[in-house]
Each structure stands twice: as C-alpha cells, then as structure tokens.
Amino acid sequence: MNKGNDIRKKYLDFMAKNGHAVIPSSALVPENDPTTLFTGSGMQPLVPYLMGETHPKGTKLTDSQKCFRAEDIEEVGDNRHTTFFEMLGNWSLGDYFKQEQLPWFYSFLTDEVGLNPENIYVTTFIGDEKANVPKDTEAVDIWKKLFTEKGISAGVAEMGSEEEGGERGMNEGERIFYYDASKNWWTRAGKIQNMPVGEIGGPDSEVFYDFGTPHDTKFGKHCHPNCDCGRFLEIGNSVFMEYIKTENGFEKLPKQNVDFGGGLERIAAAAIEENDMFKVDLLWNVVEKIQTLSGKKYEDNLVAFRVVTDHVRGATFMIGDGILPSNTEQGYFVRRLLRRAVRYADMIGVPEGMFSDLAEAVIQTYKGHYTNLKDKEEEIKQTITQEEAQFRKTLENGLKQFNKISLQVHVNTKIVDGKKVLDKESTVTKKAISAQNAFDLFTTYGFPIELTEEIAEEKGLIVDKDGFEKLMEEHREKSRAGAEQKFKGGLADHSETVVQYHTSTHLLLAALRHFLGDHVHQAGSNITGERLRFDFTHPEKIERETLDKIEAWVNKAIQTGGKVTIDMMSKDTAEKDPTVEGSFWDRYPDEVKVYTVKGNDGTVFSRELCGGPHVEALENISGTFKIKKEESSSAGVRRIKAVLES
Numbered sequence: 154m155n156k157g158n159d160i161r162k163k164y165l166d167f168m169a170k171n172g173h174a175v176i177p178s179s180a181l182v183p184e185n186d187p188t189t190l191f192t193g194s195g196m197q198p199l200v201p202y203l204m205g206e207t208h209p210k211g212t213k214l215t216d217s218q219k220c221f222r223a224e225d226i227e228e229v230g231d232n233r234h235t236t237f238f239e240m241l242g243n244w245s246l247g248d249y250f251k252q253e254q255l256p257w258f259y260s261f262l263t264d265e266v267g268l269n270p271e272n273i274y275v276t277t278f279i280g281d282e283k284a285n286v287p288k289d290t291e292a293v294d295i296w297k298k299l300f301t302e303k304g305i306s307a308g309v310a311e312m313g314s315e316e317e318g319g320e321r322g323m324n325e326g327e328r329i330f331y332y333d334a335s336k337n338w339w340t341r342a343g344k345i346q347n348m349p350v351g352e353i354g355g356p357d358s359e360v361f362y363d364f365g366t367p368h369d370t371k372f373g374k375h376c377h378p379n380c381d382c383g384r385f386l387e388i389g390n391s392v393f394m395e396y397i398k399t400e401n402g403f404e405k406l407p408k409q410n411v412d413f414g415g416g417l418e419r420i421a422a423a424a425i426e427e428n429d430m431f432k433v434d435l436l437w438n439v440v441e442k443i444q445t446l447s448g449k450k451y452e453d454n455l456v457a458f459r460v461v462t463d464h465v466r467g468a469t470f471m472i473g474d475g476i477l478p479s480n481t482e483q484g485y486f487v488r489r490l491l492r493r494a495v496r497y498a499d500m501i502g503v504p505e506g507m508f509s510d511l512a513e514a515v516i517q518t519y520k521g522h523y524t525n526l527k528d529k530e531e532e533i534k535q536t537i538t539q540e541e542a543q544f545r546k547t548l549e550n551g552l553k554q555f556n557k558i559s560l561q562v563h564v565n566t567k568i569v570d571g572k573k574v575l576d577k578e579s580t581v582t583k584k585a586i587s588a589q590n591a592f593d594l595f596t597t598y599g600f601p602i603e604l605t606e607e608i609a610e611e612k613g614l615i616v617d618k619d620g621f622e623k624l625m626e627e628h629r630e631k632s633r634a635g636a637e638q639k640f641k642g643g644l645a646d647h648s649e650t651v652v653q654y655h656t657s658t659h660l661l662l663a664a665l666r667h668f669l670g671d672h673v674h675q676a677g678s679n680i681t682g683e684r685l686r687f688d689f690t691h692p693e694k695i696e697r698e699t700l701d702k703i704e705a706w707v708n709k710a711i712q713t714g715g716k717v718t719i720d721m722m723s724k725d726t727a728e729k730d731p732t733v734e735g736s737f738w739d740r741y742p743d744e745v746k747v748y749t750v751k752g753n754d755g756t757v758f759s760r761e762l763c764g765g766p767h768v769e770a771l772e773n774i775s776g777t778f779k780i781k782k783e784e785s786s787s788a789g790v791r792r793i794k795a796v797l798e799s
Contacts, residue, residue: 157421157435158521161217163265164241168215171257173243176216177744181474182483190483191221192449195240195414196787201766202246203410209719210246217417223466223486229463230456232429235561237467239417247408254411255295256389266424270303272363275377276354279311279331284345286403290357296329319373320633339392347397357392359383362423374704388423391413394718431459435518438592442514447502457497464494468514472533473526478540491537492544493601507533508541551598555608642676650682651773653797656717656767658687659750663759665689666707668699675736676790684796693792700780707778715752717767722747734760
C-alpha cells in the first residue's frame with residue numbers, strides 16, 4: 154500500500170532528479186495578499202514569479218504546498234471534500250514546456266506511484282474561436298504518444314461543455330477528451346471572456362483516474378471524465394501559461410510558463426484503488442483513533458467521522474502555523490472547525506477532552522515532513538484542549554439562551570422527505586426559530602446552523618434557514634471587505650508602484666529602529682498604489698522633529714542608490730543572525746528569503762526577512778518619501794501613513 158508521505162517524497166525526489174529545485178511549503182496564511190485569508194492553491198505563493206519576478210532558486214521549482222479552503226467546510230462529509238489538503242507542484246518559469254511536463258507527470262504516476270495506465274484519462278483545451286485561441290493539438294499529440302507507448306488505446310473525442318459531455322458520453326477506446334474554456338482554460342479572471350488587458354492565461358491538461366464505480370444518472374445521462382458522479386477523480390492539472398490578453402486580442406507570451414498542481418491525497422487514493430480519500434493513511438490514522446476512542450465504526454458513521462477527521466487536521470495545521478482560535482479573520486475558522494468537530498464527535502461518542510489525542514495522531518502522521526508540528530506539539534494540543542473546554546461552556550450558555558427565545562413566529566409548514574419545511578398553503582402550523590435568532594445563536598454562542606436545526610427539531614420547531622443564509626451571506630460580504638483592509642502584511646497587488654512602496658517600508662522600519670531603538674518591530678502593514686500604512690511596536694507618540702529625521706534618513710538611503718539582493722537561508726539561521734530583522738516568524742517556511750538593501754558605498758541600510766516582491770535597485774523608487782501621519786494603532790503599537798511624492 155502506497156503511503157501519502159512516501160508519494161510526497163517520491164514526487165519531490167522525481168522532480169529534483171529532473172532538474173527542479175525543491176522549495177519549502179509556504180504558510181497557510183498567504184504573505185502579501187490581502188484578498189484572501191488562506192493559501193488555497195499550490196500556485197498562489199508563486200504568482201509573483203509566474204508574473205515575471207526572478208526566483209532565487211532558478212527557473213525550475215517543485216514543492217508540496219499545504220492549502221486550506223474555508224469555503225469547503227460545509228462540503229466535508231462526502232468521500233472527496235476536505236478543507237486542508239496538499240498540492241504537489243512543479244513550475245517552469247520560462248524554461249521547459251508541454252513536451253517535458255506531460256511525459257514527466259505521466260511517468261511519475263505510472264512508473265513511480267504505480268497507477269494502472271488503463272485507468273488514466275486526460276482532457277485538453279478545445280480552442281475558442283471568439284478569442285482566436287486554437288485547439289491544443291500539441292498536448293493531444295503528446296498524450297497519444299504516451300498512451301500508445303504503454304499499449305493503451307488513445308482515441309480522441311470532442312466533448313465541449315460539461316453538459317455536452319453528459320449528453321454524448323464516452324465510446325470504447327477513447328482516452329483523450331477536448332473540453333471548452335469552462336473546463337480546460339486557466340486564468341485568474343476565472344473565465345476567458347472576463348480576462349482584462351494585461352492578464353495572462355492558457356490552456357490546461359487535466360488527468361483523471363477512473364475508479365470504475367457505477368454512473369449516477371442524476372449527474373447526467375452518460376458518464377465522462379468531468380462528470381461529478383464519483384467514478385472519475387481529477388488527480389493533476391498542468392497549466393500552460395502561454396497567452397496574454399492585449400488590446401488586439403490574445404498574443405503569445407515571450408516566456409511561456411508551466412504551473413502544475415496535483416492533489417497528494419487524491420493521487421494516494423488512486424494508488425490504493427480507493428475513491429474514499431479518508432482511507433488514505435494521511436487521514437485514516439485519525440479515523441482509526443476516532444474508532445478506538447468512540448467504539449464506533451467508520452462505515453456506520455461516515456459523515457461524523459469525516460468531519461471530525463478533517464476539521465481536527467485542519468485546525469492542527471493552522472495552529473502549527475501560528476493561527477490561534479478567535480472570532481475574527483483566520484482565527485475564526487480555527488474556532489469554527491473545532492466547534493463543528495466537537496458537535497460531530499459528541500454524536501459518535503468520542504469522550505470529552507480527547508481532541509488532543511486526535512491532534513497527536515495528525516502530528517505523528519506528518520511530523521517527518523512538517524517538523525513545525527512536532528516542535529509545537531504541546532502548544533497545539535493545549536490550544537485545542539482549551540478551545541474544546543471553552544466551547545462546551547459556550548454550548549451550555551447557548552442552550553439556555555435557546556430555551557429563552559420567546560419570539561417564535563407562527564408559520565405554516567408541510568412535510569417533505571420526512572422534514573418540516575415552510576409552506577404558505579398548508580393548514581398545519583408550527584413555531585419557527587427566526588432567521589435573526591438563528592444568526593444571533595451562531596455569532597454570539599457559536600451555534601452552527603445544523604446544531605440549531607437539531608435542537609429545534611427535538612422541540613417540535615423549525616428554523617427559517619433561508620433567512621439565516623441571507624444574513625450569513627451579508628455577514629460574509631462584510632468579513633471579506635474587512636479582510637482586504639485589515640490583513641497584516643498585505644499588498645493590494647504587485648504593480649510597480651506597490652512594489653516601490655513595499656521596499657520603502659523596509660527602509661522605514663530600519664530608520665525607526667535607528668532613531669527609536671531595537672524594540673521596534675513590524676506589527677502589520679497594508680500597501681496600495683497610493684500609500685503605505687505601517688504598524689510597529691513602540692509605546693508612545695513620536696514627535697514631528699523625530700519623524701522628520703526618519704523621513705530624511707529614508708530619502709538619503711534612496712538617493713544614494715544601490716541594489717536590493719535576496720539570500721535564501723534556513724529559518725533557524727536567519728532567526729539567530731542579529732543582523733536580520735523579522736516579524737511573524739511562525740508564518741514562514743523552514744527556508745526563508747532575506748532581502749538586503751545596500752547603498753553603492755557599501756552601507757547596509759536594511760536586512761530583513763520577507764516574501765517579496767521588491768525593486769531590484771533603489772534608483773527604481775521614484776519620488777520623495779513623506780510621512781503624512783503618525784498615530785496610535787493599538788496598545789503599544791503605533792501607525793505611520795506615508796507616500797512617495799513626485
């Protein structure tokens with residue numbers, strides 16, 4: 154049986170053998186990206202380099218990136234959805250292209266992992282006449298050759314959309330399928346027709362594994378690789394970024410990149426011919442612990458086991474990355490995961506206070522590759538234990554509040570599929586928990602809507618779930634808007650002006666430490682194309698006279714010229730080096746980038762841990778640095794707002 158850890162190692166070793174530099178996983182909290190709370194894909198940390206920035210490790214990179222998708226929390230419970238997952242990735246930054254990428258991945262799957270090539274199916278891009286982008290025949294020709302060499306049928310079929318694929322189905326001998334841009338085109342804009350001028354994108358080629366399970370016709374008349382019935386599982390996708398949108402339409406990029414991502418758990422599931430990802434050892438180790446603690450069997454309690462397993466794993470990794478339970482931003486999701494897990498654990502009889510044992514099962518599984526989990530084992534277990542205990546108190550108070558709810562609107566109901574639902578035409582009347590009450594129970598007492606519905610059903614009540622979902626959507630919109638403004642270390646984008654401001658913050662921090670003392674450290678920043686906002690540790694107001702000196706110091710550094718260089722080093726080495734300034738150490742991988750800003754006369758102005766991007770030379774910073782405002786941000790933290798004036 155292939156182990157998940159073994160497959161990860163095989164992949165990294167295989168890509169290293171083929172000339173790739175192995176880079177560490179970035180943290181689950183994305184750096185310099187205020188538009189999202191979590192790293193949700195393998196390519197997300199590599200966007201600056203795919204857009205043209207030079208990577209210090211070269212043009213051929215590979216890693217296994219830990220990811221978290223908060224939007225999948227409610228989906229967990231089936232055989233394939235998880236909130237936390239790993240993406241195996243490799244990238245060509247203007248180096249190799251399709252002729253190398255597709256054979257490498259196919260060889261890895263069949264020769265290294267040992268997947269049955271008879272069960273592998275692939276999809277490619279059918280082309281787009283309106284965008285004047287041709288059919289990707291090159292990828293198809295490569296796949297034909299690869300399958301034929303293995304003695305596998307390599308018939309080609311045109312499917313079009315997912316719906317058209319369901320109508321057409323698959324014929325015997327077909328192995329390669331053309332789909333439209335909704336399935337086989339990648340761009341950050343989402344759809345090919347939405348791409349703005351200057352945006353890059355390209356066709357992709359997905360690989361699916363056929364588990365041979367019977368087709369469910371509720372997903373379409375016939376099965377095909379992009380069908381959601383469960384027979385086929387996508388295990389990898391090679392994106393070929395070869396186009397840029399211009400005023401004249403799509404043109405080829407001067408340097409064409411490859412962005413590959415493959416789901417580690419999905420490949421491991423294919424390796425054991427099991428389409429239930431929770432039976433992969435990376436998850437099954439936790440499932441077995443739950444079986445031992447609860448005395449229940451996984452097969453008899455699939456949803457509860459899957460929710461507890463996934464949520465504890467996700468919370469363990471987030472706490473390991475320094476994200477603690479709270480009511481805001483990333484911490485809110487740690488809290489939500491653990492509270493939801495507690496409810497499902499109670500359903501299957503996991504004894505109270507045993508969540509630290511489940512976290513230990515996660516740590517033991519992953520400690521060989523993610524050493525930070527072992528280093529922070531006691532902190533992780535203690536945090537999870539405390540959060541469980543706190544929620545149980547909250548749960549008790551919430552139940553009291555639930556019983557106090559007096560505003561119970563009489564509404565008509567009817568029974569559909571054994572459940573009470575709202576029905577204006579029915580003559581049966583039942584009391585309902587209002588949307589606002591359900592929302593208050595969620596926001597104040599941490600009651601998931603499922604919990605409110607369960608208790609309501611026990612009391613012969615129903616819940617205005619539609620109204621609750623509307624309030625929740627409004628809440629999410631506000632949270633998303635707030636996150637864009639409040640995310641620490643956030644860059645609005647990677648435009649030239651924003652990059653200039655980013656390098657200027659390094660000089661500002663160096664100047665603050667020069668004039669105020671070594672107690673000054675970064676506490677957060679937010680940078681747009683119009684200004685920088687920088688938070689730092691300092692106990693008192695800074696007089697204007699000192700601000701003027703800081704301002705002059707930064708401008709003098711810029712005017713002397715010089716270079717910005719990057720050194721890659723282990724985090725331990727950087728943290729022990731007294732010349733390296735850094736904040737948020739927990740959020741960085743084991744290998745970090747240290748940016749040095751040095752004048753032409755050899756003076757080192759700044760040496761700081763960071764993720765980039767930065768200008769290559771100080772002469773690229775245009776304008777005069779001007780501090781516009783200095784104020785309190787929070788207790789012991791001050792805030793400076795500054796601009797580059799032309």
